[in-house]
Every structure is written in structure tokens, then in C-alpha cells.
Amino acid sequence: MVDIAPFQVRLRTPIDTAHGPIESRRGFLVAVEHEGETGVGEATPLGGWTESYTECEEALNRAQTVARHLDWGIALARTNAPAARHGLSLAFSVARARSEDAPLYRSLGRDERVERVPVNGTVGANGSPDVTATAATELVGAGHDCLKLKVGTNGVETDLERIRAVRNAVGDGVTLRVDANGAWARSEAERAISGLAALDVAYVEQPLPADNLDGLSALRDHGVGIAVDESLVAHDIETVLEHGAADVVVLKPMVLSGPDVAVETARTARAAGVEPVVSTTIDAVVARTAAVHAAAAIPDVLPCGLATGQFLETDLAPDPAPVENGSVRVPQTAGLGVDQSHVL
Template sequence: MKISTHLVSAPLHTPFVTALRTATHADSLLVEISDGELSGWGEAPQVWKVTGESLAGAQACVEGPIAAALDGLEPDDLTEALRRVQNAAVGNFGAKGAVDVALHDLAARRRGQTLHAFLGSSVGTVATDVTLSAGDAEALAAAARDRVADGFDVLKVKVGTGDATADAARVRRIREAIGPGPRLRLDANQGWTRRDAVTAIRSLEDCDIELVEQPVPAADLDGMAWVTDRVSTPILADESVYGVRDLVAVIRHGAADMVNVKLAKCGGLAPARTLLELAREHGIRTIVGSMMEGPVGVGAAAALVSAYPTSAVNDLDAAWWLREPPVAGGIRYDGPMIHLPSAPGLGVTGLTV
């Protein structure tokens, strides 16, 4: 197998603003694994404020220890290849995730199957929410009305800006603007204290909030458990959970009602399936999310959701924000519905940049 890497930077049609950062481009490392005739694709996004991993680091990991671990291995030996990827380095989950997905994509292509069929599903569409970037109340209200007009019925609102009272006021204004029908979920990106989280969430319980994602810092499981115990709105762990050990800690602390599984956090499709199964066994509800990724990363996550249904609408709008995708083929958005490709694997046919 030959491993190649491609650095891409795709402009967004609208700046993406959170409590942690403002993004105008989606910067990723695309990994291509070829058997000489067919290529499988994977993606490692750069998200400094979440994973702490850089594109340069991911590229070095893929081209160094991961490539060395896969050297001489036959393309059809998927199980052994995935084991070697996970053992090739400590951490580096984005790099591992990109190679894991590329290996799955190549395996599916060699069998003439779509990736979701390879994972065991015939379901060709997956629903997603859409995120509203952080902003003032009136801008958010206008954006929310636009997204509802686009057909989205689950809106994720970025909060955690440092002023929980102002956050709550913005959310209330959005609810007023869109009425009672669309679902609202909040993502604080670790931006609240435990007390501010409880105050804000309780003040919004009449606004029918579906869930609140990562209200407090990732390492503060006691604090998140404290919040979970004091509000009726479900709490979703995101940055607190990378791998199995993290999810076990969340379960033991009673820290959250739900978990957000992301390929770039956990290291790919194989670890993600383990997390989804473990969560289900312990009564933890699930969604699958994405970083600021393109059709490769989101396509893999959507294929996973097709084969491993989650408890709520998933958070897979990342590629929707792109002005132009860096690859040809792959998934297609139609409002909140993601249409999975009918071509083999992820359906990606090559780079466009």
C-alpha cells in the first residue's frame, strides 16, 4: 500500500464563530492510501483549541510511524492494519482517524461497496443539525430564521461566551424568532463555570432546549456531574470524551446523559463503533459529530451513523459550510439531509484543489 498526504484549505461561505475560535477556512490533511489501482481517502482536521493537533504533526505521524507500521501489509488485511495504526503512536487521534477511514474506504472500494454498505447498512440518507455561529441576539435570530427556511429543524447554538446571562438572552431571542417547532440545542464548548451553567440552563428550560453540550471544562467531570444532577435538560459530553477510558470515567462519575463521538477525537471508525456500543450498553445516549471537516471526514461519519443509528439527530453540518469542497464526489446536502454516495467507498474521485 502507498500512503500519500495532501494539505488542503477550503474557504467557508460564512465565518464559523465559537467561544473558542473564529474560522474562515477548513484546514485539513487528506490521506490517500492506494493499492496501485484504487485509492481510499481519510481526513484529519486541524482544530488547535479542541484536539491540540496540527496539520504538520498529523502529516508527520502519518508519513512516519503509521506508514512504517503498515509497510509490507496486504490491503485486504484490514483488521491487522487497524490494530497497527492504533499502536503506531500515542495520541495523534486525528492522524489515526484519517488513516483508519482511508483503510476502510479502500477496503469498501476493493469489494465494490459503498462505505455504509461495507459497515452493514443500506440506509442512504442521514439527518444533521446546523450550527449557528456565536453572535449578537439579532444576528443569531436572523440566522436561525434563515436556517429554518433552508429546511433545518434542529439548530445548534454556540454559547459559553463568558457571560451566561447574555448567552441565555440570545437563546431566548432565537426561540422567539423561530417559534416552538424547531429543536434547539446548545454548545458551550467548555465556556461556563458549573454554577453559571446551572443558572443559564434552568433559566432556559421553558424554551424547550433539547440538550446542552459540554457546559464546563473537559477535565471537570465532577463539575459536569454537578450540573447534570441539577438540571432537567440532558447534558452531552464532547471534549471530555476521546476514547474508551474517557467514556468509562464519564459513566462512573455520572457526568453526562449523552456523548458526542467524533472520528478525529477517537481515532477513526473502529474506535467510534466501540464507543457507540459501550455507551448504548450503559444507557448513555449518543450522537456522532464532526470537527470543521470536508466531505471526506463528514462522509465517513455519516456512513457510521447509517450503520450505527444514534439517539438523536447528528451534528454533521461541517461540510455544509464549505464554499467549494476540496474533493470531487462524496456526500451531498439537501437541507438537513445528507445523501450518501452510491459509488464505492466514500464516493470521492480525487482532489479539486
């Protein structure tokens, strides 16, 4: 049995995407039954990152029909739209974890208890140096020792001033990352990286557009790590690793088609000496909590981009993995930890 229910949650402030600003996140809750347990998953497509809302709905409807006539395992195997597959796969994984009486992260292959996952605080791209430094200082005051600063909308020199103001304000003990979302040309990225190296920035996420894997490779080993995020939309992990395009890979389970695939991708990256970081596509509580479990399934994971519940004005259920002191608490109850009575 596969049940599908549409939902919508409102964002606090619109977020800019390559497909224009969005004010809400729309998706589908997916419920499956497995070994007498019900598991709920979430499929929340995001244009430019996954299939569209309509394509997701069509893929889930097809899966529902296949599940009715055959079984939902076949439906899962035949679904190749990433958000739709994420919803189905998560629902199954949660039902299985519940039947094993284990939290999801244990069911995803981690064999020891994990209490917390470290997360980075995020500062937006548009503030002046003073405003950016103030926002960074507030996050450090709230317990974050790793910050991600969005860049790429103001020109390289302005961004370097902003990062310098942050480094001066927070001191040497705080890890800084920047995310350019593919905004720079090669010459800008080279200028940025030499400036960022002097400010002890750990890594820069997507300094070049997603497809420029050779360009990304050439930017490595200049004092700042290179992370890819958008590159994993168009290219699989093997291609990214073959090109030597990254020191760090940002893994979004919704984009990769499931928390199971995200954990497997993390293992593949690690085996090649590349560090995984788990993040979300600003999903509702079901998928966000699943991303927390995926991160918990990766031993000694670096701070992750999982403090994204704060971007939502409304949500589907109370958050079982709130951010406190720079980390999230990993739910230890059987399954996901989200109260399914709120979402069924």
C-alpha cells in the first residue's frame, strides 16, 4: 500500500533559486506499510535541483499504481524521479526501522549510538561587512563554531571584505565556509580563493558553475578546500570523483533520491578521500529529520547544513531534532522520531 497526500509549508522569507524566488515548499507525504508497520516519507521537489512538482506527482501516482498491482518494492525500483524516490524510500526505511525497533540512523547502517550531529550556522549573501559580522557573531553566541557565509551576489572584493569582517569579529577558533552557488567565473574564483586562504576559510562551496568539473579540479590545492553541491545534480558521485573536482561533497538526500543513497554516496566519497557533508533542500520536518539520521549514519561527519527548519514559518509536526548549541539532537525512538499522528 502506498498513500500520497499533498502538503504545503510557508517560508519565513522567500528564498532565491535559479528558477526565481519561492515563498513556500510544496510536496507530498508518502505512507507505506511494511511488516505491519507504517512509515511516512516526504517528497518535496525543488525546481532546478529535482524533478518539478508535477513530475513528482506523476511519478508518485505511477508508483502507487504499481504498488497496488505488484508491490511497493517494485514501485520503488521503477521510480527514478529523485524527490519521488526519496519519499518512497524514506517511507520504507522508516517502516523497516520501526519493525526493527531501531532509530532510522541505525537502520541505515550505523552500529553505535549517536547523540548529536554538528551543524553550521548560515549567514545570507546580501549584508554589508558590518551586518554580516553582526549576524556571524550572533550565531557564534548561540553556540555555533562553524559558519557558512553565502557569497557571490556582490562582487569578489566586497565579499572578501565581508568575510574579513567576520573573521575579525569571531576570531580564529571558528570554522568558516563560504558558498558561491556557482556564481563566479574562473578568474573571479581564483581571486576569491587567494583572499579566502588568507582568512583561513575551510572550504568554498561551488565556486564555479555545476558543469565545470575540470575548472573546479584546477582550483583545488590553493589553500582553501573545494566543495561541490550543485555539481551533484547533473553528475553522479563517480564522475565528480573521477574529475578530482572536490575535497568535500554536499549531499542533499532529496536531490540524491533518498537518505539511503545519500549514506551510500558518503561512503563512496570517503573511500576516495573526499569528506561528505549532509544538507537539505529546505524541506519539511519529515525529510529534514531524515537528513539528520543520514548524517548520523556517517561516522565523525563534519558540521552539516541541517539548521534549515528556521527558514520555515509553518511545518507539519513538532521538530524532534531541534538545533541547540551548534548541533542537533538525533532522535533515538524507533523510526524517524517525528510524531506520525501529526502527518498520517
